[in-house]
Amino acid sequence: MSKTEIRLAGFGGQGIVLLGNIIGKAASIYNKQYAALTQSYGPESRGGSCRAEVIISGAPIEYPYISNPQIQVILSQEAYNEFGANAPEGTLLLVDAELVKMDKPPAAKTFTIPASRIAQEMGRSVVANIIMLGFFSAHSDVVSHEALEKSVVDFIPAGSEAFNMKAFETGYNYSKKKHGPA
């Protein structure tokens, strides 16, 4: 049965756990898959590095931890150094180009987006994660675009739907523009 492991990594305050929740809910509630989200906790997740990991599967998930993520979303240099740089061939790497310098091209299939800069340009730096989610949606079919959209709306503050949808589409379109249709 198909099973996809996703890692989202960056630092505290970027809304990484929220991303994990959005993806997990999209997969499990709207796409009727199985999904399990685990995350880093404690003071570390406030100041320092932060991580959320999602498994999406067609069958019940016994072991809830990822071992070899097929997809990694990297939002800090530290996270890149620790995880992204070593991502093996055949896996997908999505990187915020604004926050990460890559010395040499990683083995994984890598796509970059300056999500945090775009967010700033849009006037609300908090939506960087949603932009990244749109970018993610453009590059992976593990969760449907519609499911992600619905899930975003579930998690954001009331009143900010339109703005967040715009951010989501911006991320999605950035990819389409840059890389052509997937």
Next chain:
Amino acid sequence: MSKTEIRLAGFGGQGIVLLGNIIGKAASIYNKQYAALTQSYGPESRGGSCRAEVIISGAPIEYPYISNPQIQVILSQEAYNEFGANAPEGTLLLVDAELVKMDKPPAAKTFTIPASRIAQEMGRSVVANIIMLGFFSAHSDVVSHEALEKSVVDFIPAGSEAFNMKAFETGYNYSKKKHGPA
């Protein structure tokens, strides 16, 4: 191996546990017997009834509780009603006549002394228990007279030795006078 069980019973404040300690120490330290003292505890031992029980034996004592005391020293009506009145034949019963009214003669061999009145007459009602101890010594050889004497001195406040010895002898002599030499 010889084994004697002794019960001392009355109410709180009479110095009953002290008596138990004096007898126990006399037996175990000065007479080189085995002795175990158990006693009633808790708020009950302050206001209400109070009990101390001593086993004296020539061999180690495994079970430290008395079952059929050969000697009972009774210092309150309540204690008499509960224990003294039913003391079986062949056992020894020593009673403070001032505090206890006996409706009918008990089955046990019974001797009485108005210890508390004598104590009052001596000017220090606290020594009633030591008077009773002297009386006890006159009626039982389970602990030697000398051992009891030494033990009394160990337990009383410094400076009160002479007075307590007088009380002890008073109790002892009361018996001799009343009942003749044992």
Next chain:
Amino acid sequence: MKLWRTPFDRNPDAEPLGYIHIDKIRCKGCGFCAEYCPREVLHMGAELNYKGYKLAAIKDESKCLACGYCELICPEFAITLILNSNANKSEEKHPV
């Protein structure tokens, strides 16, 4: 220091306002009632109860003001004040 408010200067010849009942089984001889009765109705007697406590006793019931203080202060709930409904009702009653 004021502990009670029933008048001390009530006519001593009037019929007693109350009668005192002391439960001899409960009394532990603390002496509170005797000490704080404003009219010395009670005192500590010589009798012992079966537990060995010296009992409170009535000395002169006729003086009782029915102030209720002995009943209130008795730690043992051993005193019952029985009100005399015959007595002069116009005099101030105990404040309880």
Next chain:
Amino acid sequence: MKLWRTPFDRNPDAEPLGYIHIDKIRCKGCGFCAEYCPREVLHMGAELNYKGYKLAAIKDESKCLACGYCELICPEFAITLILNSNANKSEEKHPV
């Protein structure tokens, strides 16, 4: 409210009393140093460190009074004040 005691009116043309070293790995960009430097020696720059924090930076070291407040208030122990022993010693020293 008085937070420090080094004179603000020190001759601005004198050699700086101290030099500031900021540890870029430790700095978390809280901005305390920049905000509370009495002489605006520091400001928040645009550079991010590898963890993503925006770094404090030196704006004009020449004004430094060596008051030590930035060093004291930096929550990260990221600032070291290096005293300039060449500078005019007669002026009052930082009170630490």
Next chain:
Amino acid sequence: MPDNGCLTGEFFMNGDNACAEGAISAGCRFFAGYPITPATEIAERMSRRLPVVGGTYIQMEDEIASMAAILGASWAGVKAMTSTSGPGFSLMMENIGLGIMLETPCVVVNIQRAGPSTGLPTLIGQQDIMQARWGSHGSYEIIALSPDSPQQMFDLTIKAFNLSEKYRLPVLIMSDEVVGHMSEKVVMPEIRTEDLFYREMPQKGAAGYLPYKTNGSLVPPMAIAGQGHHFHVTGLTHDERGYPVMTSRAQDQLITRLVDKIRLNADDIIMCNDYMMEGAEIVVVAYGITARIAQFAVKQAREQGIKAGCLQLVTLWPFAERRIGQLASQVKAFVVPEINRGQIVYEVERCACGRARTLLVPHSGGEVHKPAIISAAIRECHADR
């Protein structure tokens, strides 16, 4: 959300939140707690949800007070809960004992982290299992459940309330950090009245009510404060009237009933889940998140042709003594992975009574077992002759 404020439908949430929602659905309307990782999210969600459903949330000054407060609330007739982790659980022990002695329904959740002492506050342990059984002084029996997922957090919280109301004692939910913090789909059905158990109560103001007089069953009806019963209850040894009686005889009567109400109802209380148990020769006995890791290993073993199965202990206490005893005669070995240095394994070993091998797969804590370690243990037992 239905009118009563209970959630229904499908949610993606972590175990802590699911536990809080389970409590709300079970009718819990009082929560007293003190923050502690990794249980804090339960308190936080209760603080938000309770005022909405007409309940009361209070953060007490510590865990001792929290435990005492839920006992008080329960005696006011309200279903009550607290949540904590190891250090707070240790502090609650004295008043859990009071709950047992007064026979007070309530639920105590322990989201276990790794100890002893402060240990690894944000990382998993399953090390308070024996503490749950033995942590308070005195002789008693307890009920403890162990969920393996957010869904079970929801379901077993309702179950815990039901058991606590039925048997009148604090029921413990012995979860762990991974289950508490992991998010998955949670289905919350509409709860019907008949799904919930409420303590039996005397008629309001009924004369002659005695707080600890049973009527055939081992569980006496429970009066609550304010109903005119003017009853007394005490943590001292007491008789049917609730009055202290300081005798060995009264003690024996009381303790025998307290112990028997659990021991004699063990079959009603004990829940186990069978996973690939048909014809199993090697049975992995596990609980909490470890049950899922074990199932992963069992599945692999079956693929390799080893007749392995997994028995999930949903109820930890009372221990599934009979079940293990029966299995012991049928199977070759028990493999017991625990995130501790040996706790439930003692019970398995005792009940196996030498008839089947018992192999502990210990883990000091901080993460779950690697499935391969459990697999290796299964293979080791399989290779035994």
Next chain:
Amino acid sequence: MPDNGCLTGEFFMNGDNACAEGAISAGCRFFAGYPITPATEIAERMSRRLPVVGGTYIQMEDEIASMAAILGASWAGVKAMTSTSGPGFSLMMENIGLGIMLETPCVVVNIQRAGPSTGLPTLIGQQDIMQARWGSHGSYEIIALSPDSPQQMFDLTIKAFNLSEKYRLPVLIMSDEVVGHMSEKVVMPEIRTEDLFYREMPQKGAAGYLPYKTNGSLVPPMAIAGQGHHFHVTGLTHDERGYPVMTSRAQDQLITRLVDKIRLNADDIIMCNDYMMEGAEIVVVAYGITARIAQFAVKQAREQGIKAGCLQLVTLWPFAERRIGQLASQVKAFVVPEINRGQIVYEVERCACGRARTLLVPHSGGEVHKPAIISAAIRECHADR
């Protein structure tokens, strides 16, 4: 009284007082406690005796503070003790865990009464035996001793201090109300330096001292405050430097050592007394005052021609696993009288592993067993075929 203020000679005193004198003789110079029946006499005697021998007595605001204070005192280099009974013991659990984690020598005395909760405050129980082993959260091992007389109260208190200094952990004395309150002769020998064990310490001010670096043995030398080591210790999982390390690996290293220092030294720690064990077919396994009652019953049984013996568990924890295992192959049955509803019996049963029958003689508490009840159990096992 010798110059050092320690008593020597023969005394008639109760177990509580003997315990206090044992502590003084063992070099205990700090006591923090909180009154509780039936342990209060220990505190009272310490309050009188400690100032005489240059020590400090303090009554803290509760048992939690008492336990914390003796840990602090131990880190100031002073042998320290506290005493309590069930309810206070429950409250101490969290900080007993801290003692284990910091590896702090100290002695905790529990004079057991009957519970749960307030229970029978002035009457005997032996119901905190499993709590002693499992009462704090997390994975750990502990040492617990069980005296059967005032004399053993004296002797084992010294032993407890020695073990705590040697293995660096809180050592528990699990006595009971009868032993605590009963008076008998107590012989107090002159204690020589070589009778006492003091923790190994780094050289004063030695550079490079690491608080948890061991040198081959499983027990690291212990610095004390004020000696210039400037060390750090924490209840968090830590490395050799005493620094927190929040990883499963660090946890495993630490817990493994904490557990192993007891498990691997079990033979050094465990003490049992044999009573009429020659050729025994029925072995009564007992501890505390119950061991004496059991001996009484065994003597009677022998008189009736039944080959009974009694194994007194002087050390309760670590459990005498090997001894019971060996005996299991030799004897017909174990009879386990306890003043609880089954605690140590679980261990006996587990270690017997089906090779010998195990028969619990439970007692709910409030008094000791009637010897006849134990005799009956012996006869029942004897009649078994």
Next chain:
Amino acid sequence: MQIDDVTSYERSIAKYLRQDRLPHIWCAGCGIGPVLNCFLRAIDSAELNPDLVSVVSGIGCSGRVAGYVKLDSFHTTHGRAIPFATGLKLANPQLKTVVFSGDGDLVAIGGNHLIHAARRNIDMTVICINNFTYGMTGGQVGPTAPLDVRTATTPYGNFEPPFNLPWLLHASGASYIARWTVLHLHQLELTIVEALRRPGFSFIEVISPCPAIYGRMNKEPEGLDSLRNYIKRSVIKHGAGPRETAIDHKGPIVVGKFLDIDQPTLQDHLIGVAAKAKKPVKK
């Protein structure tokens, strides 16, 4: 002799006293009995619905009070009466919750709960029997014992300064604070009535003899000795300030009503929370 059908005892307290439990466990001359008596009269005088009064005690001689009142009554664990009562009260705000216990219970082991309950200004009346010692366990030093007194654990004299309870409670946030001795029974009754009827946290300290233990060690071996001492040393001073309410071994014992202020109670605040919560918010 013609007498009333009812005695004053029957009229006022009989219905609130568990007579089937008498005699109680307190020693001869102990002050707890009179305070209990007075409390029961106050319950009557306050004209509360007794069905709605709950009495919670901790452990100690004073803590046995819950066992003698014929009201819903809870004898809990040592020091934990207040949090238990907090749960009762919050779960059913209709209840009048009275905590009746000893100084050791409330201020030693239970001190934290006491100050936090006062801080919260929860509707609750706490009656604290202060006998300067732990009676139940045999007279050890308590946190209210004056310096230098002898107790079972201070054979060389007490070396710890005591709390000044009215001050501590005031600083913690209580609304109503009073102190009487066991002799001021009429004043005490009025004070209890007042406390029961008012909202917020009220604290009443009652100085009470423990002759059997504390008294015996401090030259007041009879309850009467202490009472005579109280008469000598008591000074009524309503509104007395913190400096005046400290109690030492020999000096004056200032009694009276020290504080009586209106301030929002926890319940008041909680009503506000409920109102805000009921406004639908996005989940």
Next chain:
Amino acid sequence: MQIDDVTSYERSIAKYLRQDRLPHIWCAGCGIGPVLNCFLRAIDSAELNPDLVSVVSGIGCSGRVAGYVKLDSFHTTHGRAIPFATGLKLANPQLKTVVFSGDGDLVAIGGNHLIHAARRNIDMTVICINNFTYGMTGGQVGPTAPLDVRTATTPYGNFEPPFNLPWLLHASGASYIARWTVLHLHQLELTIVEALRRPGFSFIEVISPCPAIYGRMNKEPEGLDSLRNYIKRSVIKHGAGPRETAIDHKGPIVVGKFLDIDQPTLQDHLIGVAAKAKKPVKK
């Protein structure tokens, strides 16, 4: 450029800081770091023998301080730093014992130990970081949180009145009480020095931002937001009375040295006990 061999940092605090443990765990803009810095300077300025200084912390963000000071240092259990330090101090009166911890640790779960230590007037300096919340566990309401603030457990606003800590400590018996904000670092240093050097129980409250949690929920998402707020709201008033030292959500934050009195310490009393005990008494 010619510079001094040593920096001010090296001269004063480097020797007391566990540099091998940096970076510490505190969030960006957290106030604990500056207070630690200041404390280390005070240790230096007080010219104590550092070998004899012990630092004890409980659990919390503030409780991590013990882990960063290069002195004998103990990271204990939540709320129990004070009794642990009490044991240390009593067993070796030579030691200077400093308890450094958070308001939740010291005043919520640890409140009883705090007031009892103050009552005993034990030689001990307690530094309390008051950030109005439980930082470590994610920003729940603390017993110092002003009414109406948002926290993780008061989503509808805090409904419990907070303690006024200087008042509580005064009423408990402390000898020395001061409060500063994290901006008053020079004053704070002097105060700590003074407290360290004096006998008896001293308590220093430091108002400190927790931007990551408490600030984020209360419109001060950056540490700087809080600091600016403190500047606006702080009023220095030495000797301020109890009515003035309460802190609400918006009003002034009165800082300064509130109490500094000489009174016998626990150690003074214990010396008396030892003297009496040494006189031979009959056993």
